Amino acid sequence: MKELGVEVLSVSTDSRFTHKIWNEVELSKMVEGGIPFPMLSDQGGRIGTVYGVYDEDAGVNIRGRFIIDPDGVIQAMEVLTPPVGRNPAELIRQIKAFQHVRATGGAEATPSGWTPGEKTLKPGPDLVGKVWEVWKP
Amino acid sequence: MVKEVDSCVQPAAGPLVPEPTPVEGVSPPEEEVKMVMARVGKEAPDFEASAYVAGEGFKNVKLSDYRGQWVVLCFYPGDFTFV
Known part of the structure; x- marks a missing residue:
């Protein structure tokens, strides 16, 4: 992604504290040094709602992926259920x-x-x- | 400037909706501001969220900070899950 000049932002409804510990405790064992991109917290799912990926029954964001160009325009999206x-x-x-x-x-x-x-x-x-x-x- | 502290609950701004420009002589609609939904070919709704960045710690991130760059925005159900 870095080679392509692409910034990755991950988003879940977990708190930033959970993100920190997950990165340190588990992800760093899968990826050397842990994941390098910002892990965003969307507690309450308000961002996920606007992106059409918030499941209010489960209280989580489902797997939605958006490619956004340098003008801030969404060029592609893909949404999967969790499994x-x-x-x-x-x-x-x-x-x-x-x-x-x-x-x-x-x-x-x-x-x-x-x-x-x-x-x-x-x-x-x-x-x-x-x-x-x-x-x- | 207020020094930022890592309090337990730090509400992020969430979706950022542009202030409607009041038009003279027209009273603003009483309805709540229309939420702009994400669609391909349209501008990505801006937002601000608190984030953890390895090596940097906690900070707030705005989507519009990344103008001029390609961005992949990835939602997922939860930390410590399996897939």
């Missing part, structure tokens, strides 16, 4: 794709499953009906 974890490889792929699109000023779009180095699409009148010529899954 299934996320796939960081897909997150990284999406970030690279959004960064590529942004670098081209929106002139290029990335087809499904695109990874860096692969062909992109240039939407416009010339491409209509001819995607099959330039891209095959």
Whole structure:
């Protein structure tokens, strides 16, 4: 994430004290030095509510992940119920794709499953009906 | 400036809603301020939360502090859970 110039912010309804101890006691044994990004506390779930991920019955935020661009615009979101974890490889792929699109000023779009180095699409009148010529899954 | 202490309960500001600009001659609506929901393609609702940062300790973090950078915002159910 650091290499991609991306800041990670994690959010749960735990207190910042719990975050500290969790990082020190458990996470530091999974990741050398503990996790390096800010762990935010959303006690009461008001932030999660605005992001549509707060479960008021359980009193927790479910797994919601948002990619926010440098203008503060949400480019992608993914929300899972608690028992299934996320796939960081897909997150990284999406970030690279959004960064590529942004670098081209929106002139290029990335087809499904695109990874860096692969062909992109240039939407416009010339491409209509001819995607099959330039891209095959 | 008041020195910040690590009290047991430190309410974070939560979602930050811009102050509505009063329009002259129009009384502000009595309804509560409309909550802006997060949507793709729209500006991410700003918020302020208290945070723990390894090596730095406790501090308040605002989403808008990260303007100009890509941000991944990750919600999860709870510390010390399993997945």
